[in-house]
Amino acid sequence: MDLSISWSLIFFFVVTFAAATSGGYFRPGEWYRDLKKPSWNPPDFLFPIAWTLLYAMMAVAAWLVWERAGWPAAALPIGLWFVQLVFNALWSALFFGMKRMDYALVDVVLLWLSIAATIALFWPVSTLAGWLMVPYLAWVSFAAFLNLTILRLNPRQVS
Numbered sequence: 466m467d468l469s470i471s472w473s474l475i476f477f478f479v480v481t482f483a484a485a486t487s488g489g490y491f492r493p494g495e496w497y498r499d500l501k502k503p504s505w506n507p508p509d510f511l512f513p514i515a516w517t518l519l520y521a522m523m524a525v526a527a528w529l530v531w532e533r534a535g536w537p538a539a540a541l542p543i544g545l546w547f548v549q550l551v552f553n554a555l556w557s558a559l560f561f562g563m564k565r566m567d568y569a570l571v572d573v574v575l576l577w578l579s580i581a582a583t584i585a586l587f588w589p590v591s592t593l594a595g596w597l598m599v600p601y602l603a604w605v606s607f608a609a610f611l612n613l614t615i616l617r618l619n620p621r622q623v624s
Contacts (some may be wrong), residue, residue, distance in 0.1 A: 472522070473528060473531055473532065474525075474528045476527040477524040477525070477527045477531070478521070478524045480524075480547075481520045481523050481524040481527075481550065482520055482524075483498070484520075484550045484551070484553055484554040485517075486515065486554075486555075487515065487519050487553075487554040487555070487556075487557040487558055488513075488557045489555040490557070490562075491557040491558050491560075491561040491562040492561060493509070493561055494561065495538060496561075496564055499617050500615055500618070500622060501615070501619055502551075502570050502614075502618065503611070503615075503618070504610065504613055506615075509540075513582050514527070515604060516591040518600075519600060519601045519604055522597040522598070522600065522601065523546075523598065523601055524574060524593075525594075525595040525597055526546075526587060526591075526597035526598050527543060527546045527591075527594070529587075529590075529591040529593055529594040529597070530542050530546075530587050530594045531543060533590050533591050534590045538590075539608065540613055541586060541589055541603070542586035542590060545579060545582055545583045545586055546555070546583050546587075547581035548579050549576060549580050552572055552573075552575050552576035552579055553576055554574050555572050556569050556573055556576065559572050564622070566612060566615060566619070567616060567621065569612055570609070570612050570613055570616055572604065573608060573609040573612050574604055574609060576609075577602065577605050577606065577609055579597060580601060580602045580605060583598060583600060584598045584599065584602060586609045605611075
């Protein structure tokens with residue numbers, strides 16, 4: 466790996482994990498612990514493990530597309546990758562920060578759509594990059610259903 470490749474990979478990791486800090490800043494807290502949750506809600510310790518792996522895979526996927534396509538060919542797929550990253554970071558602020566499960570549900574739907582579109586744009590450039598984003602889409606699908614279920618179980622918690 467030459468120095469230019471390592472710097473671009475580092476860049477994608479830094480940007481990805483910068484977005485992840487939203488989840489560290491807007492933490493679940495007592496409000497979330499007091500909500501009714503479905504029996505299939507994962508244990509709290511699973512979330513940071515899953516998200517760390519997913520963020521690493523997202524960074525590598527973007528890097529693969531960047532390295533394969535370069536500028537300006539990678540502008541659209543990488544631009545959309547940044548869009549999904551913004552929706553990703555916004556979810557924690559909406560759900561945990563503002564305690565707006567309804568707004569967070571809208572956000573997670575937009576996140577899901579932007580991930581699906583990113584996969585569609587990554588796939589022709591790098592099949593591996595497309596595959597690296599698939600577990601993320603699956604996890605966000607689960608998270609969207611969990612968000613909806615918690616919202617339905619706690620209708621009075623929405624301002």
